[in-house]
Amino acid sequence: MTVTPDRLTGDLGWGLAVVFRAYVKAADAATEGMPSGHRGYQVLCAAARDEPGSQAALAQRLGIDRTVMTYLLDDLEAANLVERQPDLADRRSRRVVATAHGREVLAERDARLARAEQHLLAGLTPSEQASFRTLLASLAAHANDLDPVLTACEAVEDITASSAP
Amino acid sequence: MTVTPDRLTGDLGWGLAVVFRAYVKAADAATEGMPSGHRGYQVLCAAARDEPGSQAALAQRLGIDRTVMTYLLDDLEAANLVERQPDLADRRSRRVVATAHGREVLAERDARLARAEQHLLAGLTPSEQASFRTLLASLAAHANDLDPVLTACEAVEDITASSAP
DNA sequence: TATTGTTATACTCTATAACTATA
DNA sequence: TATAGTTATAGAGTATAACAATA
Numbered sequence: 001m002t003v004t005p006d007r008l009t010g011d012l013g014w015g016l017a018v019v020f021r022a023y024v025k026a027a028d029a030a031t032e033g034m035p036s037g038h039r040g041y042q043v044l045c046a047a048a049r050d051e052p053g054s055q056a057a058l059a060q061r062l063g064i065d066r067t068v069m070t071y072l073l074d075d076l077e078a079a080n081l082v083e084r085q086p087d088l089a090d091r092r093s094r095r096v097v098a099t100a101h102g103r104e105v106l107a108e109r110d111a112r113l114a115r116a117e118q119h120l121l122a123g124l125t126p127s128e129q130a131s132f133r134t135l136l137a138s139l140a141a142h143a144n145d146l147d148p149v150l151t152a153c154e155a156v157e158d159i160t161a162s163s164a165p
Numbered sequence: 166m167t168v169t170p171d172r173l174t175g176d177l178g179w180g181l182a183v184v185f186r187a188y189v190k191a192a193d194a195a196t197e198g199m200p201s202g203h204r205g206y207q208v209l210c211a212a213a214r215d216e217p218g219s220q221a222a223l224a225q226r227l228g229i230d231r232t233v234m235t236y237l238l239d240d241l242e243a244a245n246l247v248e249r250q251p252d253l254a255d256r257r258s259r260r261v262v263a264t265a266h267g268r269e270v271l272a273e274r275d276a277r278l279a280r281a282e283q284h285l286l287a288g289l290t291p292s293e294q295a296s297f298r299t300l301l302a303s304l305a306a307h308a309n310d311l312d313p314v315l316t317a318c319e320a321v322e323d324i325t326a327s328s329a330p
Numbered sequence: 331t332a333t334t335g336t337t338a339t340a341c342t343c344t345a346t347a348a349c350t351a352t353a
Numbered sequence: 354t355a356t357a358g359t360t361a362t363a364g365a366g367t368a369t370a371a372c373a374a375t376a
Binding site for chain 2: 011012013014015016017018019020021022023027038042062063117120121122123124128131132133135136137138139140141142143144
Binding site: 229230232233255256257258 | 343344345346351352353
C-alpha cells in the first residue's frame, strides 16, 4: 500500500468515518433485538451506571437531541428496560433509571459488546488499544468542551454542582 | 482504578461518536459552500491525489455506497470540480479526475481543513496527535478490510447460529 | 419569561431494488 | 450471467418549531 505524505490532512476524517461506521455496524449487530440498537444500549448503559439524571442531562451527556431522547426512552420503557420516575424537586423533570430487568439485559449485552469491540480493535496490539482508548477519551472530552454541549462523566458533576446560572 | 470495569466497554462508542460528530461539524464549517460539504471535499480530495479510479473503487475506498457516489459526483461535476472521463479499457466504467479548478479549490480548502482539524486535536500534545493519527489509520485499514465481510464476525456468529436468514 | 418534556414537520442520509449498457 | 453506473423509493436519523406544564 503506497501512502503519499500530503494525505495526512484528509485521513483524519476518513479514518474517523471508517472506524465509526464499523463500530456502529458491529455494535448494532451485538445489540440486535434491543429497542433502538446501539443507541438504545448507550442510553440504557448511561441510565444504569450513572446517578439518575433528567432526560435532558442524559441527552446532553450522550450528545443527542432531547427530542430524540423522548423516542428512545419510549421504546426502552415499553420494553421494561428503564423507568421514568417523577423528580420530587422539580415536577417538570423526570429521572431516568434502569429497571432490574434492564440491568440484567445490560450485563448480558456487555459481553457481546466487548467481543465486538475487541474484534474492531484486533488490528492493534493490547498496549496500542489502551493508548487509542486513552487518546480518544481525551479528545472526546476536549471536543465536548468546544461545543456548547458538555458531556464528560466527571464534567457532569461540575455542571450540576454549579447549576445556578 | 476506581472506575467500574464495564464502563470501559461503552466509552469506546461514546468517544467515537462524540469525536466523529465534532469532526463533521468542524469539517462542514470549513467546507461551507462546497457542493456536498465535507463529503464532497473527501471525494474531491481522493480524486485529486489518487490514481484516477472508477466510481465504485472510489466509493469503496471512502466507505460510501456507490449509489451515493452518483449524487456526490453529479454535484461536484456541476460545480466543475471533477470530471467523469470514459475508461477506454472498459466502456461501462468512468474514471473520476479532478479538474484544474477542483485542484485550486482543494488547495484553498486544505488550509481551512487543517486549521479545523488542529482545533479538534488541540487537546492533545503534538506527539499524542501523531500517535492518534497513526493508530486511527491502522484501525481504519483493518476495519475496511473486514467491512465487506461483516464487522462483528464473532458476535454475529452467535446471533446467526440461533436465527434463520 | 425560562425550562422540561412532548409532538409534528421537514430535511438529510442511507439502504434497497430495478433499470441500462456494457462485459 | 455478471458488473458499472444510474434512478426511484422507502426507511432511519436529525433538526426545527410549536405546544403544555412547571419553575
